Amino acid sequence: MTLSIVKNATCTFCGCVCDDIELHAEGEKIVKTKGACSLGESWFKHHTAERLYPDALIDGKPATVDHAVEAAANYLYDANMPLVYGLSNITCEAQREAVFLAEIIGGVIDSHTSL
Amino acid sequence: MIYWGGNPAECHPRHFTKYSLTQKGKFIPNGRKDRTMVLVDIRETPSAKAADLFLQIRPGKDFEVITALRAIIKDQPVNPKSVAETGLTVEQLQDLVKQMKAARFGIIFFGMGLSMTRGKHMNSAGVLMLAAEMNAFTKFVAMPMRGHGNVTGSDMVMRWSTGYPFGVNLCRGYPRFNPGEYSTVDLLVRGDNDAALILGADPGATMPQPGIDHLARIPTIVLDPKVTHTSRISRVHITTAATGVSAPGTVYRMDEIPLPLRPALKSPYPTDEEVIRRIREAVAKKPAWRPSPNGQMAIV
Ligand code: SF4
Numbered sequence: 001m002t003l004s005i006v007k008n009a010t011c012t013f014c015g016c017v018c019d020d021i022e023l024h025a026e027g028e029k030i031v032k033t034k035g036a037c038s039l040g041e042s043w044f045k046h047h048t049a050e051r052l053y054p055d056a057l058i059d060g061k062p063a064t065v066d067h068a069v070e071a072a073a074n075y076l077y078d079a080n081m082p083l084v085y086g087l088s089n090i091t092c093e094a095q096r097e098a099v100f101l102a103e104i105i106g107g108v109i110d111s112h113t114s115l
Numbered sequence: 116m117i118y119w120g121g122n123p124a125e126c127h128p129r130h131f132t133k134y135s136l137t138q139k140g141k142f143i144p145n146g147r148k149d150r151t152m153v154l155v156d157i158r159e160t161p162s163a164k165a166a167d168l169f170l171q172i173r174p175g176k177d178f179e180v181i182t183a184l185r186a187i188i189k190d191q192p193v194n195p196k197s198v199a200e201t202g203l204t205v206e207q208l209q210d211l212v213k214q215m216k217a218a219r220f221g222i223i224f225f226g227m228g229l230s231m232t233r234g235k236h237m238n239s240a241g242v243l244m245l246a247a248e249m250n251a252f253t254k255f256v257a258m259p260m261r262g263h264g265n266v267t268g269s270d271m272v273m274r275w276s277t278g279y280p281f282g283v284n285l286c287r288g289y290p291r292f293n294p295g296e297y298s299t300v301d302l303l304v305r306g307d308n309d310a311a312l313i314l315g316a317d318p319g320a321t322m323p324q325p326g327i328d329h330l331a332r333i334p335t336i337v338l339d340p341k342v343t344h345t346s347r348i349s350r351v352h353i354t355t356a357a358t359g360v361s362a363p364g365t366v367y368r369m370d371e372i373p374l375p376l377r378p379a380l381k382s383p384y385p386t387d388e389e390v391i392r393r394i395r396e397a398v399a400k401k402p403a404w405r406p407s408p409n410g411q412m413a414i415v
Binding site for chain 2: 004006007008009010011012013014015016017018019020023025028029030037038039040044047048049050051052053054055056057058059060065068069070071072073075076077078079080081082083084085086087088089090091092093094095096097098099100101102103104105106107108109110111112113114
């Protein structure tokens, strides 16, 4: 298996967002980190690109992403006061989409900041 | 440098070395030696070892200590009896104020130990006021110690898109902001919402039980790299790529510096961004609603 090295990678485990980390990736796993603290290291090693979970679940049963997206859109559209919550472990690009979505479904959008 | 209600040694391990305590700067050529670090907490955590001064206060007395400090910096009298209830003495606070005023550039990093105990938002507001008032004497700022990776980014994105940083209600078609009313815990515990979209969070493991019960009652949709506690009580779960490991994008550091991600792996799952966009596009195909005067949604 080939080893790929990513320099100056960014850790997003905690709010420090250290951007000077070297990652050694082999296939679906990160095998080595340089520069990260122990929390960051275990975070990087913990997340793999393996297919451990079904693509989507509807009512607990495996489903396709297409169906799940459709079901999600219906639930959110039908609701009078949907809540969009979380946002802390996703990218700014995704957060922007989330604000847009919250606007067109007429919902409340909130993050971990409110805790 | 004051850390208040936070334990960076264990929760933000590289905060000292990479950003705050030991780095050398243009005006502080000797790094750590040129800085004074104070830790205020209710317990002697491992971070206390790094501090020059550790002030142990009684649990839930943060607001009282902040208020006393705000009075002392303005040379106003404080009641030694009420100060004693906080676990500190007036002399300790006076000494702290002297050091704060002697600093050329002071900062208060405040953590969850401050913002999640008795007083909550008011404690954070108090620290911000204290830092603002210190500027009559020297340069002083305050900064929250953010837990999750991109929680700062969500503040930023919501700020420039809605005008408010969190807890924004768009039900009337325009943004309204009122923490305590539109914040998630309060909404869910009161049972106000009739659907929820959870993005990269696991309230099913962290919320108060009535909130979790409500999430289980209503249609909940979860986007997460893992099947979480919340996924188990949700109607729809979609697995997404892990931010930073296999999903690219931008995240904000806690001092509001945007940084690009450099993912090392390729995920078999779509990114959050992609899935949210697809849900948004699916909703956009349906007839748009606008709020009508009687508070009900009208389809236009
Ligand atoms: S490397 Fe450590 S300190 Fe830096 S962002 Fe990751 S978890 Fe935080």
